[in-house]
Amino acid sequence: MGIRSFAVVFFMVFHAVAAQYQPLGRTAYLTSSFGESRVTRYHAGIDFSTNKEEGWPVIAPSDGIVEYAARGAFGYGRHIKFKAKDEHVWLFAHLSQFNPKIDTLIRKEVLKKEKPSVSLSSLKVRFKKGDTLAYSGSTGIGDPHLHIERRTPDSKIALNPCKDMKCTDTIAPFIIDAMPFEDGFTVKIVDYSREPLENPMSVYSLDIYQNKKLIFGKKYDSLSFANKDMAKIKEDLIEAENDTSAGNWHFIKAKVKAESKVLVVAKDFVNNVSKKELVLQKDSLKRRTKDSVEAVLDTVPPRLGKIYLKPDFAGRLQCRIPVVDSLSGLDFDSVDFRDKESKWVIFDYHFNTKEFVIERRDFDFIEPLKVKLCDKSHNCTEKGVKCAASAL
Ligand SMILES: [Zn+2]
Numbered sequence: 086m087g088i089r090s091f092a093v094v095f096f097m098v099f100h101a102v103a104a105q106y107q108p109l110g111r112t113a114y115l116t117s118s119f120g121e122s123r124v125t126r127y128h129a130g131i132d133f134s135t136n137k138e139e140g141w142p143v144i145a146p147s148d149g150i151v152e153y154a155a156r157g158a159f160g161y162g163r164h165i166k167f168k169a170k171d172e173h174v175w176l177f178a179h180l181s182q183f184n185p186k187i188d189t190l191i192r193k194e195v196l197k198k199e200k201p202s203v204s205l206s207s208l209k210v211r212f213k214k215g216d217t218l219a220y221s222g223s224t225g226i227g228d229p230h231l232h233i234e235r236r237t238p239d240s241k242i243a244l245n246p247c248k249d250m251k252c253t254d255t256i257a258p259f260i261i262d263a264m265p266f267e268d269g270f271t272v273k274i275v276d277y278s279r280e281p282l283e284n285p286m287s288v289y290s291l292d293i294y295q296n297k298k299l300i301f302g303k304k305y306d307s308l309s310f311a312n313k314d315m316a317k318i319k320e321d322l323i324e325a326e327n328d329t330s331a332g333n334w335h336f337i338k339a340k341v342k343a344e345s346k347v348l349v350v351a352k353d354f355v356n357n358v359s360k361k362e363l364v365l366q367k368d369s370l371k372r373r374t375k376d377s378v379e380a381v382l383d384t385v386p387p388r389l390g391k392i393y394l395k396p397d398f399a400g401r402l403q404c405r406i407p408v409v410d411s412l413s414g415l416d417f418d419s420v421d422f423r424d425k426e427s428k429w430v431i432f433d434y435h436f437n438t439k440e441f442v443i444e445r446r447d448f449d450f451i452e453p454l455k456v457k458l459c460d461k462s463h464n465c466t467e468k469g470v471k472c473a474a475s476a477l
Pocket of ligand 1: 117128130132231232233
């Protein structure tokens with residue numbers, strides 16, 4: 086091999102590696118795809134499995150700045166927005182911890198506002214490519230996972246993050262069924278990233294042919310955050326009645342004859358392809374009518390469960406205070422923990438385990454704490470609690 090061809094090969098290899106940004110610094114499987122249904126809107130990012138663990142480092146895709154950080158009990162939970170070198174914005178959510186540089190700023194804000202949910206914008210915390218921005222977790226919702234969004238510089242459009250990083254999906258989509266529907270037809274598809282088939286996802290692209298002619302094609306490359314665009318999911322995907330199996334019914338507005346054949350070609354976000362020919366024969370699908378949500382009367386105040394100590398992912402001891410309420414949600418603006426001088430004590434709420442978590446760096450665990458918490462129906466509990474009986 087001559088020096089020049091070696092240089093070319095080196096460049097190609099280097100380029101391929103450089104293009105494969107891995108936000109968690111290791112192989113991570115997709116558990117939710119870009120554009121997946123959230124019933125009233127699309128999923129504007131992707132979710133990576135962290136194998137039910139917390140504390141996986143989240144790595145900077147390039148040199149850049151963290152310009153926004155927030156701490157919250159619901160939704161994104163702890164999350165940051167990172168302005169990359171190319172001006173695009175990356176959002177990482179459900180974090181367990183921030184980088185210490187950001188953590189210090191957020192803790193100051195929590196103590197100043199005496200509120201568990203705070204946010205800081207116009208930050209200018211600089212990081213180099215490969216630095217640890219934060220640690221993955223489960224704040225806001227569900228089991229531990231990392232939610233990732235990539236947005237245009239103005240943050241108005243969400244882009245398919247798998248175009249700019251390594252997404253792992255080893256299974257091609259399953260094309261399940263097709264049938265006539267309203268003024269067109271509908272095709273049911275589901276994708277999974279690995280065995281066991283636990284997290285059903287949507288597909289990246291869908292092309293449909295009839296008599297070798299392309300009659301429909303779509304790709305999920307970008308999604309506008311505008312409400313009217315997000316609401317288009319209702320035209321795009323059909324919420325079917327009495328359908329409990331995994332997968333999405335994609336609606337295709339096209340003139341087709343009953344009993345005619347269509348060739349469906351579906352690709353996932355890493356280009357695994359499936360093709361299937363289907364006959365549009367039965368017409369049994371019904372749209373789901375709006376599920377009525379019954380108002381639940383909550384007259385019982387929340388109760389605190391048995392308090393225990395448990396180390397976090399880095400071995401730091403935490404005080405965990407389980408809470409039980411007849412409704413799953415709590416009114417977090419009216420929760421506070423105070424020390425004996427009535428000073429605010431920083432706490433976190435873990436949505437998946439329904440526990441308040443206090444860190445030892447914020448409180449010594451030995452002094453009693455005063456807690457006051459109210460649910461959304463304003464039933465309140467006030468109590469003195471203790472994390473540990475004796476010196477730790
Ligand atoms: Zn997500």
